[in-house]
Amino acid sequence: MEADQSVLRGQAEIWKYMLSFADSMALRCAVELRIADIIHSHGGPITLSQIVSSFPADDYSSSPDITCLARIMRLLIRRNIFTAAAHRSNGEDHALYGLTDSSRWLLHDSELSLGPMLLVLTHSWLMAPWHRFSQCVKEGGIAFIKAHGRDVWQFMSENSDFNKLFNDGTECSAKIVLKTIISEYKSVFDDVTSLWTLVVGREGQSLSS
CATH class of the missing domain: 1.10.10.10 (Winged helix-like DNA-binding domain superfamily/Winged helix DNA-binding domain)
Structure with missing residues (x-):
C-alpha cells in the first residue's frame, strides 16, 4: 500500500x-x-x-x-x-x-513593478530557447542562438520591439535590486555623491589602492 x-x-x-x-x-x-x-x-x-x-x-x-x-x-x-x-x-x-x-x-504605474520583466520572460521569443535544451546537450551551443539563429544582442539590434521589451524588463528589475541595496546598505552610500566617487574613493584614490 x-x-x-x-x-x-x-x-x-x-x-x-x-x-x-x-x-x-x-x-x-x-x-x-x-x-x-x-x-x-x-x-x-x-x-x-x-x-x-x-x-x-x-x-x-x-x-x-x-x-x-x-x-x-x-x-x-x-x-x-x-x-x-x-x-x-x-x-x-x-x-x-x-x-x-x-x-x-x-501595477504598471508603480515605481517598482515586475510586470515588464514578467512580459519579457514569458514572451515566445524567450520561451523558444527553452525548447532547445536537449539539442544543446547533444550538440553543445547556446539555446537562444539555436532558436533564433543569432545571439540575443544581435536579435535585439534587428528587432526594435524585442529591444524595448528587453530593456523595459531589465530596467524594472534593476530598480528593485538597486532600491534593496541602498535600503539594506545605506551607510555605504552616506558620503557618495556620484558613481565616480564610489569608484575612485572619497579622496580621489582608487578603492583598490
Missing part, C-alpha cells in the same frame, strides 16, 4: 511540473489585461463585470469572454495573486476580486 502511495505521489509531481507553465501564462494574461491596475484604480475589490467594463473598447473587435476570465481568475486566486470574497447585491451573489501583496507588484 505504501509503495502504491509513493508511485501516486511521483505521478502527481510529474503532473505538477507538466502544468506549471499554466501559472505563468495566466499571470501574463493578467498583466496584459492590466487587471491589477483596474482593481487598484477602483480603490477596492470589484466584480468581474466591472473589470471587463474597464477594458479599453478599442482593443477588442467583439465582447470579452467573461467566462474565460473567470477561469483565469480562479487559478490566480488559488495562487494567491488575487483575492475573491462573496458579495450579495440586488438579490444576486457576486464575487469581489481584490489585490494581494503579490498582485501589487504587477
Whole structure:
C-alpha cells in the first residue's frame, strides 16, 4: 500500500511540473489585461463585470469572454495573486476580486513593478530557447542562438520591439535590486555623491589602492 502511495505521489509531481507553465501564462494574461491596475484604480475589490467594463473598447473587435476570465481568475486566486470574497447585491451573489501583496507588484504605474520583466520572460521569443535544451546537450551551443539563429544582442539590434521589451524588463528589475541595496546598505552610500566617487574613493584614490 505504501509503495502504491509513493508511485501516486511521483505521478502527481510529474503532473505538477507538466502544468506549471499554466501559472505563468495566466499571470501574463493578467498583466496584459492590466487587471491589477483596474482593481487598484477602483480603490477596492470589484466584480468581474466591472473589470471587463474597464477594458479599453478599442482593443477588442467583439465582447470579452467573461467566462474565460473567470477561469483565469480562479487559478490566480488559488495562487494567491488575487483575492475573491462573496458579495450579495440586488438579490444576486457576486464575487469581489481584490489585490494581494503579490498582485501589487504587477501595477504598471508603480515605481517598482515586475510586470515588464514578467512580459519579457514569458514572451515566445524567450520561451523558444527553452525548447532547445536537449539539442544543446547533444550538440553543445547556446539555446537562444539555436532558436533564433543569432545571439540575443544581435536579435535585439534587428528587432526594435524585442529591444524595448528587453530593456523595459531589465530596467524594472534593476530598480528593485538597486532600491534593496541602498535600503539594506545605506551607510555605504552616506558620503557618495556620484558613481565616480564610489569608484575612485572619497579622496580621489582608487578603492583598490
